[in-house]
Amino acid sequence: MIVCDSKTTDGRRVYAIGDIHGCLNEFKSLLNLIEQDLNTHPVPEYKIVTLGDYVDRGPDSRGVLDHLILLQKTLPLICLRGNHDQRMLEFMDIPDEVGASFLTYGGRELLQSYGVEVTSAKSLKMMSQQLKAQVSSSHIKFLDSLELTHQEGDYFFVHAGVKPGIALDKQTPDDLLWIREEFLTHQSPFEKVIVHGHTPRDEVDIQPNRINLDTYCFDTGVLSCAVLEGNVVRLIQTDPVNR
Template sequence: MFFSRSRKSAARSTAFRITEGQRVYAIGDVHGRFDLLRLLLERIEQHRSATDPQRTQSRLVFLGDYIDRGTESREVIEAVRAGQEGQGWTCLTGNHEAMLLAALDGRLDWEVWLANGGVETLFSYGLSARDFTASGRMDELGPAITEAMPASHLAFLRGLPTHVEIGDYFFCHAGVRPGVALEQQSPEDLMWIRDVFLDSRADHGKRIVHGHTPQMEPEILPNRINVDTGAYLTNRLSCVILETDQVQVIHT
């Protein structure tokens, strides 16, 4: 995936704020890089311990794309699934999770998912794409994945929401369609949109925090914040910290 150019946005007269007394750590696209996720979580914990010893009202929000391209999708899913269940992490869906589920449900050709990093995801679950593609057994791939993936992982993927709102911030994977009310955004746009959103200088009503389009550094603009720093290519997994009207960045 190419790296997007930075774009300027129009200024806003009043600052966007996270709900008083809360702090949000929003984490960009992991893409199977469990090594980076583990390191970033350690740095988040260090930040929490140093600045908030009571650890009250801190919330982790993951922006989707846990799987594909990196080699440890299984480990990533297990980590975020366990965090969602045990620590209340908010885990959103990305377009890569959507592609896998669409292929499993017969709505997308397997070749499309495999060409977009699915080969590495299969490998993390002990499957070789070549065993199916080279021998004409593509019809067996879905059942093989269902058998190889723990039921808890599939249930996690199928249960992921497309967005969450906290204070003056709206979190989703890809972005929103300008001119459409946030409550009327389509799941497809929330997971897939790019240029029409990235090029927009509009105030969307809330500040949009998203991933999906890699940048070399987190992109912090008046109307949106892009947290995707292309972890699978750059070895940099990033997180923005939102508290009151302040934005900080930590990364691997």
């Protein structure tokens, strides 16, 4: 438990979840831990914010999207957009512009989760068309609906980060989805504490001006959640697995 200067609105708790990347089992385990936490520490109002990158790399991108769509019907869930979620949409529209790097950055596993076979004999365009044929309209609608940012009290939630020196409401989608070093090395305060993922680290990284919740779940099995309430930050994480 860490006590800090930043606060959520009184009586309100936020569970912020890092990059899931197709790890449906870990996501379900984490949701169980959150449910247990809500039972042991009841609160008048709470929200769950997922920080984007639902697809690619891990084994079940399709299952993660199905589960998020289901949960949105019953939980106070806010799903933000990650660069990989955006890439998935782009790959279905403009595969040649996205390029073959799509496959090496986890797209291979994404395609396989939708039953699309990846072989060197197939063009990107062909795989793109086969993916489109398999992806249900509810998944497209979900991906289209993802917001770039969310705010609660003194916290600003976003997938990658923000560009230093630019007001939070003037950031470009490109920076919000992709920024790394310029944001991560920035030491001074931002307008709010930035809660983000995108750049994986061995441990949750809690700095005075930002909190990084991406802990390589697709590789380590550790999916991380920050529980923000009043001026306290707690962590909930799934156990590591051997892959």
